[in-house]
Amino acid sequence: MYIGIVCPNFSGSTVVGSVLHRFSSVQHVGEIWKVFSEKHKDVAFCKECGGDHCPHFSASFKAYLKGLPQDDISSALKERFQSEFIVSGDKRPYYYKNFSGMPDKILVLLKNKYSAALSYAKRVEGFSHKGGSVQSADIFREAAESYYKDLASRVKWVESNFANENIIYASPEVIVDMGDSDLARFGKSLFGKEIMISSTPFDENFHYIGGNHKISKGKDRSYFKGEFRPDRRYEVIMSPSEKEIVNRVVEKNFRDLDLTITDTDFIESWVKDLL
Ligand SMILES: [Zn+2]
Numbered sequence: 001m002y003i004g005i006v007c008p009n010f011s012g013s014t015v016v017g018s019v020l021h022r023f024s025s026v027q028h029v030g031e032i033w034k035v036f037s038e039k040h041k042d043v044a045f046c047k048e049c050g051g052d053h054c055p056h057f058s059a060s061f062k063a064y065l066k067g068l069p070q071d072d073i074s075s076a077l078k079e080r081f082q083s084e085f086i087v088s089g090d091k092r093p094y095y096y097k098n099f100s101g102m103p104d105k106i107l108v109l110l111k112n113k114y115s116a117a118l119s120y121a122k123r124v125e126g127f128s129h130k131g132g133s134v135q136s137a138d139i140f141r142e143a144a145e146s147y148y149k150d151l152a153s154r155v156k157w158v159e160s161n162f163a164n165e166n167i168i169y170a171s172p173e174v175i176v177d178m179g180d181s182d183l184a185r186f187g188k189s190l191f192g193k194e195i196m197i198s199s200t201p202f203d204e205n206f207h208y209i210g211g212n213h214k215i216s217k218g219k220d221r222s223y224f225k226g227e228f229r230p231d232r233r234y235e236v237i238m239s240p241s242e243k244e245i246v247n248r249v250v251e252k253n254f255r256d257l258d259l260t261i262t263d264t265d266f267i268e269s270w271v272k273d274l275l
Contacts, residue, residue, distance in 0.1 A: 005107050005109060008151050010111075016170075020087050027086055030088075030209040030210050031089055036099035055207070108259075110151070110170070112173050112232075117238075118237060127139050137242060174267065
């Protein structure tokens with residue numbers, strides 16, 4: 001089975017892919033679309049290994065993948081990694097449609113609204129970490145609106161191209177925080193069967209394209225410290241009035257998403273409250 005993560009940028013797809021990689025017979029391959037993009041060929045390597053030194057994503061294997069029809073890509077990855085399940089962190093519908101092929105099942109990540117706004121705000125010109133200023137209030141409004149614009153277009157594609165039973169909505173914060181028994185339950189919904197979970201977060205076979213390797217590489221120690229944990233830095237950065245601005249954007253936009261939430265979905269209460 002080929003599972004595609006769909007979400008806006010900075011929504012935790014790498015960390016969720018890493019958590020799913022703990023299931024035996026599951027390989028997270030990261031941003032596999034980069035292998036097929038001429039524009040991104042210089043960054044299409046496994047950052048765990050660096051360059052083309054990766055024993056799995058070698059130059060010859062990437063060249064082989066590039067020569068395959070889209071429909072054969074997931075099978076080639078399954079064979080390469082001897083994995084029954086492939087998880088792609090390609091995120092954008094455009095990449096699945098034009099590069100890495102259509103997944104069998106979609107996992108849509110709905111990030112915490114404040115964390116999503118903060119991730120987007122960091123990319124807006126003039127963003128300051130000092131909360132509460134008029135300037136950053138505008139920035140948070142703009143950031144939350146762009147996040148929802150991206151989310152809406154991706155959700156629309158998912159809802160119109162996949163059957164309900166092949167779409168799961170989940171919160172990255174909830175997935176990252178799950179104990180092993182909840183994770184096993186989540187895995188059963190996603191993979192359609194019970195699969196063993198490894199007791200260690202990283203195995204020697206964990207190689208993936210692109211993505212944010214902060215956790216495994218031990219960078220960004222001040223926050224992640226080499227472990228899976230939800231990003232709640234917004235709690236110290238955002239003021240109550242900035243949160244209120246984000247709340248207003250979410251209230252306006254969330255209903256319009258028109259999600260088909262089923263009882264196998266794993267989302268936080270803040271999402272349910274808005275339905
Ligand atoms: Zn590697």
